[in-house]
Amino acid sequence: MGARGEMRAEIIAVGTELLLGQIVNTNAQYISTKLAEIGIDVMFHSVVGDNRERLVSVVKTAQKRSDIVIFTGGLGPTKDDLTKETIASCIGKILMENEEAMGKIESYFVRRGIPMTENNRRQAQVIENCQVLPNDVGMAPGMAVHAEGVHYILLPGPPKELNPMFDHYAIPYLLSLISDHQVVFSKVLRFFGIGESALEELLMDMIDNQSNPTIAPLAKESEVTIRLTAKAKTVDEANRLIEGVESVIKERAGQFIYGYNDDSLHSVVVETLRNRGLTLSLAESCTGGLISRMITAVPGASSIYPGGLITYSDKVKTNLLGVTEATISQHGAISRETALEMAQNARQLLNTDLGMSITGVAGPESVEGKPVGLVYIGLSSAGGDQVFEVKLTGPREMIQIRAAKYALFYLRQAVIN
């Protein structure tokens, strides 16, 4: 029992299927996200198979280093479900049948009209003196039990059972352990067009001297995010702490920030165009429909995006999109000139405020003697036309994704400036 910052938790998943790679440990992620929100620090995740001896060894390590140990999986009816027996014996307790859980299991089998097998009875057993965490979706109840300064929480493996049980019953249990009422609040800043190490150089002194809020950079999918996490007595105070640091980051690297929290480049583009009442058409070559696909993944994209063309071959560029043959023969399909005509013609053909084009070499082979990764992005509007050149590296799909993101980034920049 202590201040939030002092509570250390770890998550132990029990299940051989995880060790075989048959499933991925999304439960650990789910629980970690929720614990971060209430300010409980997660120090370790572990996965162990359906094996008593190895599970015991993991429990013993956990007891020494954590205040809260959360188990997922191994609560089912079959022989290899041994979590609760093992935890009970590790903390010197026995299992007892829980009436409510037993009633639920019996009525399930009555409802389905199928006979209940003996091993289903095992699901109704819980650790003595535990707090039962009801399972509103399935049969195996969860448990919370305290022994020698450590809180043990046992949750079922299937996410559709675990998630509601965790939200509705485990979170209130955990909140009751926390004596003070500090708030933990996070804000994610999303960057594009700058690498992780370049961004860190710009913010080096801040990262070195961080305390509250913490400053955590992360590179993922060709983007960089910085998560600012503040602890304070109130949300307002946490927000003020974050705003202070955020404003300094904006001074130094604001031109690379495109959004916050759950934003994506495409959601930001759709929102920006919608707010300004602008429509967009696309002519994609090397990205083959990816930009269009990203935009139309956003609900309500139809208000800004009537459609586009995938002009993968030169013939389609000339016949369907009307790029002049002379442009392609003189400069190549991968050129500023072709990108420009593609954007202009898309805008005209689809009668939109903005026309954007993209043509380049996604690889694996070079084209027209031009290197893999060379990409031209055209942008046409009533205010004038522009072409951007980018040079990308990586395998084909990464080049396509990064090219699409650059196009969306430049589009947003052009519209907001």
Next chain:
Amino acid sequence: MGARGEMRAEIIAVGTELLLGQIVNTNAQYISTKLAEIGIDVMFHSVVGDNRERLVSVVKTAQKRSDIVIFTGGLGPTKDDLTKETIASCIGKILMENEEAMGKIESYFVRRGIPMTENNRRQAQVIENCQVLPNDVGMAPGMAVHAEGVHYILLPGPPKELNPMFDHYAIPYLLSLISDHQVVFSKVLRFFGIGESALEELLMDMIDNQSNPTIAPLAKESEVTIRLTAKAKTVDEANRLIEGVESVIKERAGQFIYGYNDDSLHSVVVETLRNRGLTLSLAESCTGGLISRMITAVPGASSIYPGGLITYSDKVKTNLLGVTEATISQHGAISRETALEMAQNARQLLNTDLGMSITGVAGPESVEGKPVGLVYIGLSSAGGDQVFEVKLTGPREMIQIRAAKYALFYLRQAVIN
């Protein structure tokens, strides 16, 4: 050094972002799957934050219980990347600059035309006397190093870098450790158009009585796979065991099998069309470019796919694609009739052997009084025209993905029949 079955491995992921729940530990799954294939048992997964002291404690536990310890993450250029320094100190070794890695990093910055920052030099350091595992995609090299009976393998965190490094360099290293020659061989059968439980019902007796090969069904991303894994003295023998079971599965559910192992619906479609010398054009409405994007993700797609149209609005369907206004006003944009004209006109406009179209309601709102999830897929060829109707459930993006997969599945069926 021992028989395969005696080799015990564990996987340690280093990264606070995992403990915060910002990302899920897919690397552990990837590596576990691959180790299972070569018959190395994975006993534990762990995740630890970017913290030297806690990483040391995890390494010490691992040294006592495992023959092979695989680390993921923490090889990047920033301060919190401390995996290699920590492992080196745990096993009494130092770090040294690797010339090849350094050359690669320098040339990357020269190629991109941006200045190299000092912290990038750190990425070129490796543990003395290690075997460098080259990074063909990124900058941080991997390492394999042996000390006091334990093999340590260090891999970068980003899956795009880790996966090829593991396949091409770590797997051969691991195979060289195994003294006996039992072969573990897997084959994945890929199904579409049938649910996991329906497929399991068809194969119930086989799943109940499985031994060698094992039969492991898995539902993922609207598809179902069955992994057959055989152990035998030779690859031929393992293959024969797999073929026996596979042929029974094919008798019962062969019409739902579209591919094997790393195949995807789009890679299979590109290959099938290429083998038959057929070209395809697309007119996409509700999928907004997704099918086109899937096809163009396949290297060499240009030989079968010259291009397509995204006809998201009705106006673009009529003006650009030439669907008659009467068809849309009588039947609606989401109708068999519109799907048919879209496919026919795409085929004609783009002068291809096949024209495929898709129009439907991706949601979240219904359109034209038609329910979310209703999708029509049109297919036009010299041999005749067809329209398929599918009714899908789920959130917008899942409907778009499943609609695209149905279109690819029907396209493949039509071409091979």
